[in-house]
């Protein structure tokens with residue numbers, strides 16, 4: 001089903017039509033319609049058009065007003081300031097537009113006619129390493145973008161570019177070969193089902209032990225380096241052990257993603273190793289085309305604009321002088337695969353801002369090589385650092401990276417305590433308390449990440465995250481639960497739109513905000529800006545709270561039509577909150 005056009009777009013169309021009749025040479029000019037506090041909408045576009053046409057803006061505005069179709073939708077229009085239009089819509093138009101949305105599960109979100117295929121690179125932890133808060137951000141922001149893009153009609157291919165290749169595997173594999181008993185770490189009779197935590201602690205133990213040996217024993221170091229060569233040459237026994245590390249790590253990754261209430265599929269995990277077969281050719285193509293040149297044996301790409309502190313150009317190293325391929329060779333090969341085979345029209349990388357230089361160089365190299373062109377848009381959705389309460393990069397008191405799992409568990413614990421406090425009043429069972437605790441705790445972590453613009457650093461502050469007041473997910477979840485509780489309590493009455501009614505101020509603002517959902521989701525998806533959706537939902541919850549304070553729905557019982565109409569607004573608010581939250585990957589419990 002096509003989505004129902006918004007009231008804002010109906011107003012925009014009318015102003016546009018009036019504009020082109022008042023100033024035919026303006027053609028299909030954008031009237032720059034915005035929501036406004038002074039009226040319902042303000043059109044700001046006339047000023048610039050008047051300037052261009054060398055006309056008097058106030059006069060032009062007056063002509064536009066005369067030409068404006070004022071029946072039905074537009075109740076009042078006024079010229080203000082140097083040539084703005086303040087537009088008030090009719091109450092009837094608000095309710096009628098929203099009523100048309102009653103059976104529309106897209107809630108006014110249009111399907112993008114120019115949708116293409118986006119390959120999104122997100123949730124990319126590293127094999128045999130603990131996940132940290134940076135991986136959390138990539139996973140959370142990436143998953144929200146996947147949902148938002150898919151909902152607006154984009155074909156989305158997920159790629160989890162895990163770090164599953166590199167010299168560190170030489171050390172790990174060699175250690176395992178020399179300590180075969182470490183392979184059978186599970187005692188006989190123990191169940192073969194391994195928990196994520198066990199998998200990670202095994203890997204950690206192996207990592208530490210092999211690292212210690214590597215640092216202490218020169219001969220082991222030499223053997224470990226030789227093992228890297230075997231691995232790259234595809235030696236069977238070496239590859240089999242490497243695969244064990246990958247498999248064990250995946251058990252751990254999945255356990256974390258599961259905790260995060262996130263659906264990650266095996267076929268979408270295409271790590272660095274997935275591009276091994278392309279590396280030689282990538283280098284050959286770069287070298288033959290002259291995009292890359294040999295410099296002291298290494299294959300490098302040079303840029304005028306990127307210089308090190310010593311003023312010397314910083315090249316992108318595609319192949320090291322010892323013949324090894326690095327991160328850049330893999331990323332360049334991945335671009336060839338994503339554009340050439342997956343037919344991407346957009347490439348999005350949800351990666352830490354500290355890797356921005358790498359991506360700038362990789363994109364520029366790919367452009368020079370012709371793998372990226374005007375038809376393919378590559379974008380790093382760069383995110384900032386997660387800070388501790390002290391404003392420094394998030395670490396434990398001992399200066400170690402904080403284990404993601406511990407953080408999530410603590411968030412759930414705190415959230416469960418918050419849920420428990422109100423549980424009796426709401427009549428929640430123990431099982432519901434536990435389940436809601438998870439939804440609230442994980443939602444809190446996700447929302448805190450998604451509600452500030454990705455590029456900014458943010459403070460990881462659990463107290464603030466699970467607070468009931470302020471811009472938190474639990475505030476939104478409570479607003480949703482309230483809509484559902486009102487609907488349950490409205491015995492005998494159902495949500496019915498009544499366009500004939502005059503609306504109270506709080507009903508109008510709520511209604512107009514609901515009207516903007518479609519445009520907002522389109523904008524946030526196109527700009528890769530989930531924080532805009534978060535801000536919209538927070539405002540929706542706030543407007544609903546004030547609507548609920550000023551406009552009784554159940555008690556004191558309003559007149560039938562008024563009550564039904566308010567239930568209608570309540571229902572639409574609930575559905576919009578639930579949809580928006582689900583796009584962000586956050587659950588909305590029915591009772592809280």
Ligand code: ARG
Nearest residue numbers: 121124125126161162163351
């Ligand atoms: N595994 C990397 C890390 O932990 C992130 C990978 C980002 N994606 C990419 N295509 N380079 O930092």
